Amino acid sequence: MKRFFKSILVLALLFIGLNFAYQKTAPEIEKTFGTRNPLPYLTAKVQQFISPEKIQNDDTNADSSKGHTFETNSASVYLDLSDPTLRQAAIDGINIWNNTGAFNFKITNDKSNAKIIIKAMNDGQTNAAGLTDTQYNSLTGHLIKATVRLNSYYLLNPSYGYNHGRIVNTVEHELGHAIGLGHKNGISVMYPQGSFYTIQPSDVEAVKKLYQEQ
Ligand SMILES: [Zn+2]
Incomplete structure (x- = not known):
């Protein structure tokens, strides 16, 4: 059970970390590609x-x-x-x-x-x-x-x-x-x-x- 909570905690921290990274980089992505979703552009390239x-x-x-x-x-x-x-x-x-x-x-x-x-x-x-x-x-x-x-x-x-x-x-x-x-x-x-x-x-x-x- 303890291990279960540990995994949840790790996942939660990971999620917060990724979210933080996204919030930080989104404006950069937007500046570079003119959109927050550069996937179509990259797919095209x-x-x-x-x-x-x-x-x-x-x-x-x-x-x-x-x-x-x-x-x-x-x-x-x-x-x-x-x-x-x-x-x-x-x-x-x-x-x-x-x-x-x-x-x-x-x-x-x-x-x-x-x-x-x-x-x-x-x-x-x-x-x-x-x-x-x-x-x-x-x-x-x-x-x-x-x-x-x-x-x-x-x-x-x-x-x-x-x-x-x-x-x-x-x-x-x-x-x-x-x-x-x-x-x-x-x-x-x-x-x-x-x-x-x-x-x-x-x-x-x-x-x-x-x-x-x-
Ligand atoms: Zn045309």
């Missing part, structure tokens, strides 16, 4: 090293929409997706953007009047897990329409390792392009490779700034 061919870029022409905005920070979205995994990821990605307060996507059943259409593609010829095309009015500079394509060739093939979270990240990234964000290095949903990051506070600021300036 390791995966890039081990199998660079398994890391998808996206959308080479994506920066074409950069800086162009819809008239307001709101747009209707039509989900042209029959696959339940992609459909759910699209809904989740939309909700995460909506929860930031920076932009409001409204799901609509009216395909012909939707500002943004999210559809699927299945193409192994491109290295892109997602693609976004935008049209904007050359006089006003405002976005008119955007089409987001989610590439099931990578996103739904288990050997490329996209779990639900990374598919949602891909949706968030493409929606970022659809509303005028370009690529960004470092920890950002707009990092151009791998879909390892969700929306960061700096991404929210970038959208707010973009839509305040107009």
Whole structure:
């Protein structure tokens, strides 16, 4: 019995020690990686090293929409997706953007009047897990329409390792392009490779700034 209490005491001290170490290092981790959870970043780096061919870029022409905005920070979205995994990821990605307060996507059943259409593609010829095309009015500079394509060739093939979270990240990234964000290095949903990051506070600021300036 005494030994039992001794083990409990050792475990408790160990826990307190680890917790203390975490509290001490968390700000350092945050300073270095811009987040308290550097795991996705480290995973990305390791995966890039081990199998660079398994890391998808996206959308080479994506920066074409950069800086162009819809008239307001709101747009209707039509989900042209029959696959339940992609459909759910699209809904989740939309909700995460909506929860930031920076932009409001409204799901609509009216395909012909939707500002943004999210559809699927299945193409192994491109290295892109997602693609976004935008049209904007050359006089006003405002976005008119955007089409987001989610590439099931990578996103739904288990050997490329996209779990639900990374598919949602891909949706968030493409929606970022659809509303005028370009690529960004470092920890950002707009990092151009791998879909390892969700929306960061700096991404929210970038959208707010973009839509305040107009
Ligand atoms: Zn992109």
